[in-house]
Amino acid sequence: MSQFSGFVDEIKGIAVDSFLPDNASSCTAYFLSHCHADHMRGLNEVSFSAHIASKADHFIYCSEVSAQILKNLMRDNESVLAKIQTLTLGPNLVQVPILDSDYQLDLVVTLIPAGHCLGSCMFLFETGEKTILYTGDFRFNPSDYSKISFLHTNGEPRELDAMYLDTTFWTQANQHFPSRHESLNLIITEIDKFRKRTADRGHVHIDKPAKIGSEFLIMELAKRYRKKVHVSSDCFNLYDGIQELTSCITRESGETFLHMCQSYRPGKGRRRLPCVQDYIHVLYIRPSAQWYSVGGEFFPVREHKGINLVQISHSMHSSRAELIAFVKYFKPKKVVPCVVPVNATMEQVQEEIDAVLVDG
Incomplete structure (x- = not known):
């Protein structure tokens, strides 16, 4: 279950997979990777509905399939449904209002299929200065990493300043799963x-x-x-x-x-x-x-x-071995774990991930 706060440190003003009061009050653009409850915290709450309805330039961004699922799940929440904007697979330009100013951030958001559930996607955020990958819940076969075209340039992995990683099954007990x-x-x-x-x-x-x-x-x-x-x-x-x-x-x-x-x-x-x-x-x-x-x-x-x-x-999350292979393949400068696995702590997971980054 995701414990991610929703905040991407490198990009102010956006919230990902969290719609709680802290996210609502300090962000102007909201992103949903998929429609599982632990990634939708606060989305259907009265306080968030009222907040986003009052902001003409604040929107919720997700894949087309996730938007349809939201419409089916939240038929009575017109305030939220009216604020959904769908993004297509590949690059999309999202203009993020900057709080207390007349300016906006031009953010390129690339949707990448995540292989987790219907409508699930990863977000590649690019500001011009920083490139951040948020995986959401995901699963790929390591042999397919090189085939993720949106994460490559001229056949080489993109340079990532940070990766926000689904660490649901990071522990040794989940070293391998059948595909x-x-x-x-x-x-x-x-x-x-x-x-x-x-x-x-x-x-x-x-x-x-x-x-x-x-x-x-x-x-x-x-x-x-x-x-x-x-x-x-x-x-x-x-x-x-x-x-x-x-x-x-x-x-x-x-x-x-x-x-x-x-x-x-x-x-x-x-x-x-x-x-x-x-x-x-x-x-x-x-x-x-x-x-x-x-x-x-x-x-x-x-x-x-x-x-x-x-x-x-049967797993729709990556195994530990797949996660390690993913980190080693893309070599981000920083990895932020988003889930505390069973029988582990966030500190333990971070320490092990940092060791993987050092080993390369």
Whole structure:
């Protein structure tokens, strides 16, 4: 969970992924990397809504997909929705008003896909004097770092004065994760085994750890099995207007054997999905990074056969090894960690990151 204050030390007047009173009172431009709650603190509060509504030249900037999700999430907050300005992938010019003056800062903001969830992006901020990368929550395969064109000039990594880094899984316990496609293939393998064992009569429920973030699995599983994924009405409404998702989901449970419709926990005497009462054969799959490492050993798949539950390692955040590779590849002058990992302190994380920078 992000603990980032929202303030970018090198650029006064902007707030990123925090909309709390301190951000509102001292900033004039607000940036949202994606629509997870820990990156939206204060956004839907009455105080922020009133503040931004009173400022003609203050706006909230995000990707087009995040803007659509905000419209679906905050249908009644017209004050905030009226202040959303969408940025396209690549460079955008944002004019940031300077408080208590008639001047403004011309800020070039480059949106870069973050690989975390639907609509997520990294922000590359350029003032003419400073170049700052804010990663937000992100995940890339290290082999793809060189392919991020907006972070390169003439084939070489951009010079970064500072990097604000997602350090969710910086600790040794999260040294490695399967790639997203490796996790997807593990899930497909478990589904195929189960469907064969039940003569294609079994249903599969895949747990959604958050409202937003399972879109990669939804789209890939719908494509693989040529079946839509059954979701709740709330989830269906959340994706309203996003064609790449709405074509893959349904509110009708009878249309498919694939379900992401609720946070339902199987247990003794509970072998059925409430949405498909006629079917007793149900496989529960829980994708998460939380149980990949146990006692120093790594388990990409953990089966609980008595209740047809399979836990599969799946992470939309970078592993420790990927984070170290990212820092070493881009060699920023400074790195600011944005998340305190479990069983660690911010001071420990900063010390280890500084050591990586020194080692190069």
